[in-house]
Amino acid sequence: MGSFLSFRGFILGLLCLNVSVGFVIGIGVNWGTQDTHAIPPATVVKMIKDNGIQKVKLFDADYNILNALSKSGLQVMVGIPNEMLSDLSKSVAAAENWVAKNISSHVSNGVDIRYAAVGNEPLLSTFNGSFLTTIFPALQNVQSALIKAGLSNQVKVTIPLNADVYDSGSSDKPSDGDFRADTKDLMVEIVKFLSDNGAAFTVNIYPFISLYLNPNFPVDYAFFNGYSTPIDDNGKIYENVFDANHDTLVWALQKNGYGNLSIIVGEIGWPTDGDRNANLQYAQRFNQGFMTRIKNNVGTPMRPGPVDAYLFSLVDEDAKSIQPGNFERHWGLFYFDGTPKYQLSLGTANALVGASGVQYLAKKWCVLSSSANLDDPQVALSVSYACANADCTSLGYGTSCGNLDIKGNISYAFNSYYQIHDQLDTACKFPNLSTVTTSDPSTGDCKFRIMIQPYDTSSSSPNGRVRAPGKPVCIFLFVFVLLFTIM
Numbered sequence: 262m263g264s265f266l267s268f269r270g271f272i273l274g275l276l277c278l279n280v281s282v283g284f285v286i287g288i289g290v291n292w293g294t295q296d297t298h299a300i301p302p303a304t305v306v307k308m309i310k311d312n313g314i315q316k317v318k319l320f321d322a323d324y325n326i327l328n329a330l331s332k333s334g335l336q337v338m339v340g341i342p343n344e345m346l347s348d349l350s351k352s353v354a355a356a357e358n359w360v361a362k363n364i365s366s367h368v369s370n371g372v373d374i375r376y377a378a379v380g381n382e383p384l385l386s387t388f389n390g391s392f393l394t395t396i397f398p399a400l401q402n403v404q405s406a407l408i409k410a411g412l413s414n415q416v417k418v419t420i421p422l423n424a425d426v427y428d429s430g431s432s433d434k435p436s437d438g439d440f441r442a443d444t445k446d447l448m449v450e451i452v453k454f455l456s457d458n459g460a461a462f463t464v465n466i467y468p469f470i471s472l473y474l475n476p477n478f479p480v481d482y483a484f485f486n487g488y489s490t491p492i493d494d495n496g497k498i499y500e501n502v503f504d505a506n507h508d509t510l511v512w513a514l515q516k517n518g519y520g521n522l523s524i525i526v527g528e529i530g531w532p533t534d535g536d537r538n539a540n541l542q543y544a545q546r547f548n549q550g551f552m553t554r555i556k557n558n559v560g561t562p563m564r565p566g567p568v569d570a571y572l573f574s575l576v577d578e579d580a581k582s583i584q585p586g587n588f589e590r591h592w593g594l595f596y597f598d599g600t601p602k603y604q605l606s607l608g609t610a611n612a613l614v615g616a617s618g619v620q621y622l623a624k625k626w627c628v629l630s631s632s633a634n635l636d637d638p639q640v641a642l643s644v645s646y647a648c649a650n651a652d653c654t655s656l657g658y659g660t661s662c663g664n665l666d667i668k669g670n671i672s673y674a675f676n677s678y679y680q681i682h683d684q685l686d687t688a689c690k691f692p693n694l695s696t697v698t699t700s701d702p703s704t705g706d707c708k709f710r711i712m713i714q715p716y717d718t719s720s721s722s723p724n725g726r727v728r729a730p731g732k733p734v735c736i737f738l739f740v741f742v743l744l745f746t747i748m
């Protein structure tokens with residue numbers, strides 16, 4: 262029946278298991294910041310705690326976020342973006358500066374930092390080997406810097422890796438697992454280093470991507486509710502791709518002499534929009550199935566017991582690259598504004614607790630005007646401009662707004678642009694086409710959102726935080742230039 266294992270997440274994934282800790286490990290969450298309108302960090306920290314989440318994983322060392330985590334009681338994994346690996350690999354001094362600024366100062370300020378994550382899926386095949394030579398030296402330098410700062414017992418290094426660094430060849434049995442031939446030597450060096458320093462292997466595992474990439478992937482095998490034709494691997498029974506993927510890693514570690522290395526699931530989750538398999542029902546089913554196992558310390562056939570995992574992700578991020586797919590902006594347990602998406606029992610509570618005190622912009626929307634002429638060539642140009650500069654990933658087949666007619670589609674695009682640009686008057690001036698309304702155009706599951714009040718992140722605006730100022734003048738210029746070109 263072919264190899265399901267070989268369809269494991271290529272792009273995104275998170276799995277964490279830390280067998281070395283005896284007490285309750287709890288659940289973690291990834292806190293990404295690639296959004297146009299962030300909820301204030303203090304509000305997010307409160308929301309995380311209200312939901313009984315114990316750990317957060319960050320993709321960089323955002324000063325305001327780390328400051329908000331001070332004395333919060335939450336454990337923190339601080340990430341180092343891939344773009345910094347080159348500098349960190351070349352000089353211990355650079356790593357020492359990074360540790361001083363982004364670890365030591367926050368630890369002194371009461372932030373409970375447990376991990377420094379060096380790079381983010383640096384060996385992903387889409388990076389074409391760009392970080393192949395820098396990742397290991399960067400890891401070594403950060404570790405040396407932590408030792409020098411006297412923090413190496415408290416703060417452990419790790420590298421969040423995509424599950425594509427290992428596979429089971431053409432077999433579907435975890436026991437055939439090993440590191441992928443082209444990165445095997447490097448992986449063994451990294452694994453030895455992690456082991457020598459009492460650190461853990463961090464892996465991202467994405468059953469959703471298995472389904473997304475392979476239309477023949479058996480849907481039930483992606484979830485945790487049983488599967489009609491389980492894989493029998495020498496008596497170990499696999500009914501879901503998460504277990505099989507995880508244990509393929511356990512076997513790969515074991516074959517290379519590191520069978521006891523702790524594993525952290527760095528990212529695991531399910532998106533809710535932007536693809537026919539990305540919806541509230543599947544996300545609820547997956548995340549609840551996973552959480553029930555976490556709470557019961559079920560583990561996997563090869564590693565029974567507690568699993569150390571970080572859900573992906575906390576809130577939707579409307580400025581993420583959609584290169585992996587339109588679903589990429591919809592991984593949140595919560596919408597961008599901290600509203601829960603579905604019923605999920607994370608800790609003791611049976612339902613997610615939303616963010617409190619979030620401030621919204623005015624209740625108004627930008628839509629296609631009733632007098633607009635749909636044959637106007639500016640319609641297509643305006644829509645593509647709006648979508649390129651805002652977020653249209655909820656439009657299209659199988660999405661939350663997939664049933665809109667052409668007029669609805671146009672209104673959705675205009676409104677997204679208008680909201681992302683803070684409802685500026687000039688952001689609803691699509692020539693002779695748009696108008697502002699106070700009547701909510703949302704229908705059923707298709708929500709025409711109102712943005713939240715922009716939160717000033719000027720003192721720290723790291724990767725990907727898009728805050729394009731509203732410049733509708735560009736629309737006119739753009740349209741005119743195009744019209745003249747056409748004529």
Ligand SMILES: *[C@@H]1O[C@H](CO)[C@@H](O)[C@H](O)[C@H]1NC(C)=O
Pocket residue numbers: 321322323341342355358359360362363723
């Ligand atoms: C600290 O982290 C931030 C965010 O990742 C980064 O921009 C900055 O360069 C780091 N500081 C040092 C001294 O490395």
Ligand SMILES: *[C@@H]1O[C@H](CO)[C@@H](O)[C@H](O)[C@H]1NC(C)=O
Pocket residue numbers: 387388389391
């Ligand atoms: C990787 O290579 C492909 C094909 O050569 C190219 O299209 C892509 O832009 C490259 N990506 C990076 C991150 O260099």
Ligand SMILES: *[C@@H]1O[C@H](CO)[C@@H](O)[C@H](O)[C@H]1NC(C)=O
Pocket residue numbers: 518519520521
């Ligand atoms: C793994 O741990 C077990 C139990 O603690 C021990 O018996 C075994 O020798 C360890 N194996 C390796 C490879 O360290």
Ligand SMILES: *[C@@H]1O[C@H](CO)[C@@H](O)[C@H](O)[C@H]1NC(C)=O
Pocket residue numbers: 656657658665666667670
């Ligand atoms: C609405 O827009 C989506 C995404 O751009 C497109 O796939 C769909 O065909 C459009 N629907 C109509 C009725 O034009």
Ligand SMILES: *[C@@H]1O[C@H](CO)[C@@H](O)[C@H](O)[C@H]1NC(C)=O
Pocket residue numbers: 692693
């Ligand atoms: C808007 O429509 C009016 C009248 O139909 C026309 O004269 C004008 O050129 C249009 N404006 C733009 C920017 O297309």
